[in-house]
Amino acid sequence: MHETAIPQQYCILVSVLEKNQPSHQAMEYLQELAFLAETRNLITKKTFTQKLDHPENRTFIGKGKVEEIKAYLEENPVDFIIFDDELSSSQVRNLEKELETTIMDRSLLILDIFLKRAQTAQAKTQVELARFQYMLPRLTRMWSHLERQRGGAGTRSGSGESQLESDKRDIRAHIDVLKERLLKIESQGVTQRKHRDGVARVALVGYTNVGKSTIMNLLTKADVFAENKLFATVDSTVRKVHMDGVNFLLSDTVGFIRKLPHQLVECFKSTLEEVREADLLLHIIDISHANFEDQMSVVNNTLIELKSNDKPVILVFNKIDGLLDELGEQGLEERVETLRKSYLTKDGVSAVFISATNKTNIDELKETLKTQVELVSTSSHIRR
Ligand SMILES: Nc1nc2c(ncn2[C@@H]2O[C@H](COP(=O)(O)OP(=O)(O)OP(=O)(O)O)[C@@H](O)[C@H]2O)c(=O)[nH]1
Ligand SMILES: [Mg+2]
Numbered sequence: 001m002h003e004t005a006i007p008q009q010y011c012i013l014v015s016v017l018e019k020n021q022p023s024h025q026a027m028e029y030l031q032e033l034a035f036l037a038e039t040r041n042l043i044t045k046k047t048f049t050q051k052l053d054h055p056e057n058r059t060f061i062g063k064g065k066v067e068e069i070k071a072y073l074e075e076n077p078v079d080f081i082i083f084d085d086e087l088s089s090s091q092v093r094n095l096e097k098e099l100e101t102t103i104m105d106r107s108l109l110i111l112d113i114f115l116k117r118a119q120t121a122q123a124k125t126q127v128e129l130a131r132f133q134y135m136l137p138r139l140t141r142m143w144s145h146l147e148r149q150r151g152g153a154g155t156r157s158g159s160g161e162s163q164l165e166s167d168k169r170d171i172r173a174h175i176d177v178l179k180e181r182l183l184k185i186e187s188q189g190v191t192q193r194k195h196r197d198g199v200a201r202v203a204l205v206g207y208t209n210v211g212k213s214t215i216m217n218l219l220t221k222a223d224v225f226a227e228n229k230l231f232a233t234v235d236s237t238v239r240k241v242h243m244d245g246v247n248f249l250l251s252d253t254v255g256f257i258r259k260l261p262h263q264l265v266e267c268f269k270s271t272l273e274e275v276r277e278a279d280l281l282l283h284i285i286d287i288s289h290a291n292f293e294d295q296m297s298v299v300n301n302t303l304i305e306l307k308s309n310d311k312p313v314i315l316v317f318n319k320i321d322g323l324l325d326e327l328g329e330q331g332l333e334e335r336v337e338t339l340r341k342s343y344l345t346k347d348g349v350s351a352v353f354i355s356a357t358n359k360t361n362i363d364e365l366k367e368t369l370k371t372q373v374e375l376v377s378t379s380s381h382i383r384r
Pocket of ligand 2 (some may be wrong): 213214
C-alpha cells in the first residue's frame with residue numbers, strides 16, 4: 001500500500017521562569033509543554049529557559065537569550081519556536097524578524113489542538129470563535145504569514161495596511177456569525193437539558209489526561225475516545241447510568257490545564273454547562289503525576305471561574321497502579337493512608353483511590369458514587 005508521507009515537524013521550546021521557582025516544577029511545566037507539542041505532532045529538539053523577574057517588552061526574553069537561540073537555529077533549523085506564555089503581537093513580530101522562524105505561543109498551540117479535536121458542531125464553533133478572538137488583536141502576524149506564503153517579505157505599509165484593515169473587518173464579521181451560530185446551538189442544548197429534570201447529574205472533572213474518559217467508559221460502557229494525549233476529549237458526552245436502583249446522568253467533558261487561553265474558557269462555558277449544572281462532581285486526579293497537587297489547584301481555580309466550586313465533590317485518585325510500580329505494595333498503602341487522612345479532613349469530602357485500567361477499587365468508587373447520588377437526590381433542588 002502507498003503510504004502518505006506527512007513531513008515530520010520540529011520545534012524548540014522557550015520558557016521564562018520566575019527567579020524563585022523550584023527547578024523540578026519548571027521541568028514539569030516544560031515536559032507538559034513538550035507533551036502539548038507532541039499532541040500536535042511536533043518533535044521537541046531543545047528547550048531554552050531563562051530566569052527573569054519581568055519579561056522584556058520587545059522580545060519577551062532577554063537579548064542574550066535571543067542571540068543564544070539564534071546561534072542554535074543556524075546549525076539546527078526547526079519549524080516552530082514555542083513559548084510557554086502568551087505573547088503580544090509585537091513580541092511575536094520582533095522575535096520572528098530576529099529568529100526567522102515561526103513563533104507560536106502556548107495559547108495558539110492549545111487552540112490548534114482543540115481545533116483538530118473538536119467533533120460536534122458546538123465544539124467546532126466554540127474553538128473557531130476562540131481562535132478568531134485570539135487572532136484579531138494579532139492580525140499583523142497572520143498578515144505577515146500570508147505575505148510570506150505569497151513570497152513577500154513580512155508586513156508592508158501602503159497596500160498592506162489597507163489589506164490589514166479589510167482582513168480585520170472580515171474577521172469581526174466572522175466572529176459575529178460564529179456567535180450567532182453558537183447561540184442557536186446552545187438554545188437547542190438548553191431544551192435537551194430541560195428534559196433531564198428529576199435525575200441527578202454527575203460531572204467528571206479534572207486536569208487533562210487524568211483518565212476521565214476511561215472512567216466514563218468503565219462506569220457506563222460508553223465508547224468515549226481515550227488516549228495518552230492531551231485533550232483527547234473536547235466535547236461533552238452524557239450517559240444514563242443505572243446502578244442498583246440508583247439512576248443518574250454522567251457527563252465527561254474537556255480537561256483543564258494551566259494557562260488555558262481565556263478565550264477558550266469563555267467560549268467553552270456552554271460545553272462546560274454540564275459542569276455548572278451538575279449536582280455532584282467527580283474530581284479525577286492522576287496520583288502518579290509528580291505535579292498532581294498543582295493540577296488539583298488548577299482544576300479548583302477553573303471551577304471557581306465556572307462558579308461551580310461549592311458543589312459536593314468526590315475526589316477520585318486514579319492511576320494508583322503507577323504508584324504501585326514506584327513504591328511497592330506497602331509504600332502505596334502508606335501513601336494512600338496519608339492522602340486519605342489529609343483529604344478526608346477537608347469538609348468530609350469523600351476520597352477514593354483507584355486504577356481505572358487495572359480495575360482496582362472500582363466497587364468502592366461505585367458505592368461512594370451511589371451514596372453521594374442518593375444524598376444529592378434527596379436534596380430539594382432536584383425537581384421530580
Ligand atoms: N496507568 C494508568 N493509566 C491510565 C489509568 N486510567 C487512564 N489511564 C490512561 O491515561 C491516558 C488518558 O486517559 P483518558 O481517559 O483519555 O484521560 P482524560 O482525562 O479523558 O483526558 P483528556 O480527554 O485528554 O482530558 C490513557 O492513555 C489511559 O489509558 C490508570 O488507572 N492507570
Ligand atoms: Mg477525555
